[in-house]
Amino acid sequence: MSLQNRLQLIAVLFACAFVFATCNKKWDEHNAVTDPLVGTNLYQNISKNTSLTKFADYLVKTGYDKILASSKTYTVWAPTDAALATMDPTIVSDTAKLKLFVANHIANQSYLVDPSEQRIAMLNGKYMTVAGTKFDSANITTSNQYAANGIYHVIDKFIPRYSNCWEFMLNSTAAPLMKTYFLSQNYNFFDPTVATQTGVNSQGLPVYDTTSGLLKKNHFLEDGLVDVSDEKNQYTMILLTDAAYTTEYNKLTPWFKTGSPDSTDKLSAFWLTKDLVFKGAYTLAQLPDTLLSVSGVKVPVNKPSITASYKTSNGWVYVMSKVDFTLTYKFPPIVIQGENPTFFAADRTANTFYRVRNSPLTGQNFNDILMQNYNFANYYINYLVKNVNSMRYNAFWVAVNDVQTTPLWSQRLAIDSTTSAATNLAFVTVAYKNYSEVSLGQISLTRYRNLNLFVMGPTTASTSGGVNSISLDYIKLVPAF
Amino acid sequence: MLKSVSAAILLGTVLFSCNKILDKSPNNSLTPAQVYRNVFDADAAIVGLYGKFMGLAKQYVVLNELRADLLDVTANADADLRDLNEHNVKPENPYADPRPFYAVINDCNDVLKNFNIMLRDKKMSDVDYQQRYSDVGALRSWLYLQVGIHWGNVPYVTDPVETIDAVRDASKFPVIPFNQLLDSLITFTNSLPFVRPYPNGTTINTGLITSYDGYNTKRFFIDKFTLLGDLNLWKGNYRIAATYYRRLMEHEGYDLDSPNGLYTNGDQFYQAFRMPYADVATNNDLCVGYIRFKESDQGSLIDNNGQGWRSMFARTQDNLWLQQWVWSLPFSSNFAPGNPFVDLFSANGGSYLLKPAQAAIDNWNSQLQTNGFPFDARGNFSVKNMNGRPVVMKYLYNYVDNSLQPINLLKKDGAWFLNRAANVHLHFAEAANRDGRRRLAYALLNNGIGTTFDPTPGVSGRDVTTIMNTLYESTPYNFDARNGEVPRYRSDWYRNNGVRADARVVESGVSGDSTLSIEKSLIDENGLELAFEGHRWGELVRIALRRNDPAFLADKVYNKLLKAGNPQAAAVRAKLMTVSNWYLPFKN
Missing domain, CATH: 2.30.180.10 (FAS1 domain)
Known part of the structure; x- marks a missing residue:
């Protein structure tokens, strides 16, 4: 390698070194923090703001200055001095009350001004409705002020801590x-x-103080x-x-x-x-x-x-x-669904069909129960209705027979007892393909109590031909007052 | 000088000896001569081909279902799937890429070429060659039919090419219209030397029917009868199509366990591919069923992996399975490729990218069952709710348990459902309907031949000689479904029950023009019976093309998007009113 070549090489190396050296600074600068406010915390920034001196004082008084100087992220909606001029002095003088008041304006996390409405939890457990430049009923006059650990907004009105x-x-x-x-x-x-545990008793169970x-x-x-x-x-x-x-x-x-x-x-x-x-x-x-x-x-x-x-x-x-x-609204009709029985006279699982049907009257699908050929005289399905008022009710049901035109079976509604003639309603023939409500009569309750309803089938037992049938979509008890 | 001479000698020696070294075959790959030595190699090539073919399963189902009216995207779906759903496909969409199809087609071409060489060199017997050549040839025709359905005008390449991209070179391989493609496919497939099902391999140990990885191959290979039927149905050769379908429906030679290969009696004879009636006593069938004498009770619906309609998607390859499935390829955790459907459909243990469209669910819920329930129970089996989200279930019954939780997250067993008897019956009915046999079509769709061709169904003790049959027709429309005691008849179609009766739903009915009405019912039935199995888009395209009525297809897709609340619904309908917009972009 000649001397000239060597010199050339050295020159190139120098040039490279120079370029890299100058690069260093540029590289550092490209993502350097340039906004000085971002380098300081929320408390420092609020205390620097000349229109927020009172609120900054409250922060110091309540100890929230330490919290807002911590590394967690917060959003502060700070009322101006002008807004705080009307502040109740009794709250200012009571540190505990003041603490709750100040916490009413501070939330965890950063919330930028956002047009969509949201309920934000404040540090005192209350929630504030924030939408656009509205903070509850206050207006945000200066928004989105960044600090190292969050954001503060300036508002034109303080929001007292309301009771729920x-x-x-x-x-x-x-x-x-x-x-x-x-x-x-x-x-x-x-x-x-x-509870505070004070010891363990002889059974090994914990004992708590009273x-x-x-x-x-x-x-x-x-x-x-x-x-x-x-x-x-x-x-x-x-x-x-x-x-x-x-x-x-x-x-x-x-x-x-x-x-x-x-x-x-x-x-x-x-x-x-x-x-x-x-x-x-x-x-x-x-x-x-x-x-x-x-x-x-x-x-x-x-x-x-x-x-x-x-x-x-x-x-x-x-x-x-x-x-x-209006009493009719206060006491709406009681509807008891047929497909939710409480118990049966006897186990006839094999003869019990829980069906889905479409009602041509309403166009809606409905569920019902159909029992056929269960071979049991005076068979019943029980429905326990809880908390029925002491009043008269007009009873209706929808019982769908879409299975047979002959024989048309009869079934009845019995109240409280399957044998008492005094309270049981009369037998009603279940017409073929009748999807509408059928009136059954009136029942009268003298006391507010639970009610046992029984849907009872024919009085004789039969194994065939659909003689023993019971069908029920729902029972409706309409208060008669 | 001396140095130079010695160097020259040395060089000469080296070069001379090189000759032999260069002759050596590479030791990390095989040449065709080493691969195609005998019939076992040929079988291995075919199985390998089907293995590669199974890689198309996902693309096939996505293209055929998501573009049509029964499948929708979920919130998890990516932009490519959404574009397919909204018929806004960009050329770079991976689902719209024809290359995976052409890759398998090219492999078919390569295998066919080598089979010809083997035959020429007497490395394979004539019989063996015919079966194997026909199988690969038929598979290629099936692939081309799919390519034609989705991409429209495509090149028909029958020789192996170096790279798949070469197919896009229009100067070498000109694109041909779909109709011309159909002609070429029909000509080629007709020329295949062997179209019957294969004989069992266990006796001579050289056949294609054997067992791979624990799965029997009886329904592993493409069925050429139904392929020929489909090609002719697309072409509008209705009678020819029906003839081919009928040959499958008669399951010629399909009894692989009997010495002469033909069924004569027994369940397999009366039930294979005949859509038989339910076994109401045991529910060991493939029909929608309820516990006997409790048919009116919701809770008695047969809903398990071993009985009833649902079980066809979950059961092992037993006799009942064989009666329904024409073509099905198994996915197992034991071999590649992996099952793509679990990830696509399952909300538990999958990505849940696609879900049943509300329109499809509404279709099932607008049906009436013969027991009065206002829904079609096939909907209950095809769609179930996982955590309140509707999920396509047909592919998942071997993956999840009764609580719809994965049995084993890594064991994604399942199958690619390619064709089954119900589809063949509906296609036969479609051909028969267009060929003027509307009542026969109606019978196969609804209550079966025996009931439909009986003026007083249900009466016992009659002479049924002149009823319950269509023997006055010539083939392929001559069915004998007679079932009587004096004189005794148990004719070969007496158990046929019809697609809708098997599903326990009431007759479809006919209104207006009977041909169009029955055709509409057949397509509706396809949606109820075969939803999500990868048939739908082709069905809609075929009918819309036949009727020259783009609205037939456009309205169905529009209805799906409308019910899903998709704001693109009207725009998509307008787009699909132009036939050329039905097809995916072929060129990148």
Whole structure:
């Protein structure tokens, strides 16, 4: 290699080294963090914002400054100083209350402004409806401010920590009778998973201390189909004034005759209040004339009767001086499906057919039961109907005979007993291909109780020809009042 | 100088000795002369060919079902499947690639060429050659029919080519219209020297009928009667088509266990390929059945892998299985290729890419069973719900248990269902209907020959000599289904029951023009009986072409997409109103 060649090679090497050396910086820069705000945490950024000094003070006071400086991700909806000017000083001076208030504006994870509506859980357990530039009723004035550990938005109004529907009712004096009933449904519940174990007894079972582990629960919230103390979803609740409550309550008591006034009271109160809570939050403007309760009862809502309305953290509460329930809606007909029997007079599995049929009347498919040639006199299928009111019912059934024109068999409905002539209804001939409801007569109950219904076949036994037949799509008991 | 001379000598020696070295055969591959030495090699070539052919199973079912009106995509399906479903196929769509078909066709060509060489060199007997050449030739014709159905105008190549892409060279291999392809296929397939079923191999140990990997090969090979029937049905040669179908329906020579090869009596004689009536006492049949005397009870529906209609998709290759299946290739975890259908269809242990269309489910639910139930139980067997999701079940009965959970995630046994007796009966009826034998078509579709050609069905103690038959017809329409005591008749078709009666649904009825009405009923029945088995698109195309009515096909696909809530429904209908849009893009 000549000297000239060597020099050339060295020059090339130098050039390469130079290029790589200069590259280094460019490479580092291409993904370097250039926004200084992203390098600092949420608390630092909020405290730097001159319009959020009060909120930053609250953060320090409640210890949330440490949380917002941590490595988890948060979203803060921070009210401006102007918004916080109207803040109740009693809350500011009470650290515990202030903590709940501040936590009402902070959520886990990052939420950018998004036009779709969502319910977001706040750090105090409440949920806020956030849609576009709306944070509950506040407007977001400055949005999507990044920090190292999340995002903050500036809002023009603070959102107080609301009670939920249930808490509101407990603190309210608008409906004393209703509240008394709800409180009567409280009970204590022992939960071993939260109780403190103190030892082990001689059987090897755990022993707990007597105070921890006892939780308060409420039957109405658990059995009432709607749990209005649940924060996650939204509800509407109607509180009746005492006068209105008494009126409606008295309309119901005759249909709940029992052995003790206490039971009647409990049943009537439940039957009344179960249709005063609804899924979904209806603002006053959105309230329709008729609400449908979870149990399917139509509830008339007469707006002039609303004496007060309150927003809660999970919906709305309305105080009403009148809700005029219609009894036919309150007591819908009882339908007992033929294909769900409770028990039979005797095992006739081989003669029992659970069928699917299409009704030419409705065009719908339906299920029914058909028994044939079961060879048993006075055979019956039992249906136990629970919690039937003390009232008169008109009984109907749909019994389909699409199998034979002769003989047309007869069957009857018996109440409580298969032998008592006093309560049993008359035999009815099951016509060929009759898909409509057939009237059976009236039954009268003097007490609120469980009811045994029997569908009974012919009085003689037969093995052939379809003489012994029973067919049933459904029985319908329509209250006669 | 001396150095140069010695170098030259050395080089010369090396080159000289090279000659022999170069003569050596490669030791990691075989030449045709080494492969095709005798009949056993020929059999191995055929089995290998079918092994490769099975690789088409997925593409075949996807093309024939997803493009038609009974199968839909799920949320899991990829863009390629969605495009097929919406008839918006891009050339790079792997399902629309004809090369897998041409790869097997090319292998067929290669095998055929070598069989000819073997015959010339006396390495195979005439009889052996005829059977094997015909089998591979028929398989090639079947493949070409599929290629023609899906790609329309395609090249018909009968010599082996170096690479599959060469087939796309239009200068060497001109594309021919589908009609001309059919002519070529009919001419070639007609010329095959052996179209009958094969004799059993156990006696002379050289036959094609034997056992591979625990599976009998009786229904392993393509059936040439039905192939010829199908080709002629597509062409519109109705009588010829019916004649071929009839030959299968008479199961000529199919008793492989009897010395003379022909059935004379017994269940196999009366039931093989004849769509026989149900065994109502034991339910050991392939019909929709209920426990006897509890026919009106929902819970007594026979729904298991050993009895009734469902069992044909799950049972072992026993006599009943042989009575129904004409062509079926087994998938097993013991050998390749793997079963593609579990992944395609199963929601438990599969990817669940395809699901039954709502339109198909509605078809079953609009039927009426003879016991008054407002549905067709074949729907209950073809579709089941896994965690609330409708699943195509026909391919999964050997994979999942009764709770629809996989028995063994790795054991994906199953089968590729290619052809069965019900399909042959419906095709025979289609040909007979177009050939003016509407009542016979109606009989095979509905209640069977014996009942339909009986003015007073159900009466006992009659002389049935002049009823329950069509013997006044000439072949292939002359059926004898007489069943009487004095004089005694148990004619060969007396157990025939009809496709719909076997499924326990009421008669289809006829309204308006009887030929068109019965043809429509036959196609509807194809959807009820053979859904998801890979027949549907071809059926729709054939009828729509015959009627010159694109709306026949377009409306069915439109209806599927409409019921599925697919926003493309109307656009797809408009597109399918042009016949050329039915075909997949052939060129990449």
